[in-house]
Amino acid sequence: DAGVTxxxxxxxxxxxxxxxxxxxxxxxxxTVSWYQQALGQGPQFIFQYYEEEERQRGNFPDRFSGHxxxxxxxxxxxxxxxxGDSALYLCASSLQGAKxxxxxxxxxxxxxxx
Amino acid sequence: KNEVEQSPQNLTAQEGEFITINCSYSVxxxxxxxxxxxxxxxxxxxxxxxxxxxxHGRLIATINIQEKHxxxxxxxxxxxxxxxxxxxxxxxxxxxxxxxxxxGTRLTxxx
Numbered sequence: 001d002a003g004v005t006x007x008x009x010x011x012x013x014x015x016x017x018x019x020x021x022x023x024x025x026x027x028x029x030x031t032v033s034w035y036q037q038a039l040g041q042g043p044q045f046i047f048q049y050y051e052e053e054e055r056q057r058g059n060f061p062d063r064f065s066g067h068x069x070x071x072x073x074x075x076x077x078x079x080x081x082x083x084g085d086s087a088l089y090l091c092a093s094s095l096q097g098a099k100x101x102x103x104x105x106x107x108x109x110x111x112x113x114x
Numbered sequence: 115k116n117e118v119e120q121s122p123q124n125l126t127a128q129e130g131e132f133i134t135i136n137c138s139y140s141v142x143x144x145x146x147x148x149x150x151x152x153x154x155x156x157x158x159x160x161x162x163x164x165x166x167x168x169x170h171g172r173l174i175a176t177i178n179i180q181e182k183h184x185x186x187x188x189x190x191x192x193x194x195x196x197x198x199x200x201x202x203x204x205x206x207x208x209x210x211x212x213x214x215x216x217x218g219t220r221l222t223x224x225x
Contacts, residue, residue: 033212042200042215056212088155096208103147103213105157
């Protein structure tokens with residue numbers, strides 16, 4: 001089992017561009033959550049997808065959007081990139097409602113906006 | 115005030131010392147996670163707790179649900195334990211669960 005895989009691992013974009021990050025959950029997991037981690041900070045919750053719907057959202061603008069596919073994989077899209085969007089973007093997968101199931105994290109995508 | 119508070123923010127200790135990292139939270143939770151993050155970003159789950167105490171090798175995690183407090187202990191610390199340790203709490207109902215993270219504790223073990 002490959003666990004949670006994210007792609008790409010590193011990305012450099014120019015301010016104003018759009019970016020798409022991808023996440024494949026651990027086998028057997030149906031829920032994908034996305035987090036933004038600025039340098040020196042803890043991860044901040046962006047949103048969570050379950051049954052192909054956005055179920056919860058953190059305090060992020062509409063420039064941040066996502067999608068979940070029938071195979072449970074997910075994408076995070078960020079439009080009109082700002083310098084402040086530079087961060088490590090982490091994906092976590094879990095099994096919804098399985099109280100004693102751990103969440104598993106990908107290695108993250110490091111996005112640099114220049 | 116953050117929903118999840120960790121202390122200390124930074125901790126430097128000599129190899130072999132006993133380490134304690136604390137986590138307090140203010141919301142109702144279904145579980146609490148202790149996570150380890152090495153430079154480069156990847157996060158590894160160390161423990162998931164909903165009550166009591168768990169032990170894995172030199173790591174021990176405890177939780178007091180009534181006091182909304184958890185601790186992570188490392189015995190006989192080693193330089194390879196140097197990492198950021200993050201506490202995260204799981205909250206919400208079925209279909210709306212989420213993890214809320216503390217800001218992390220940066221641990222440095224000096225040989």
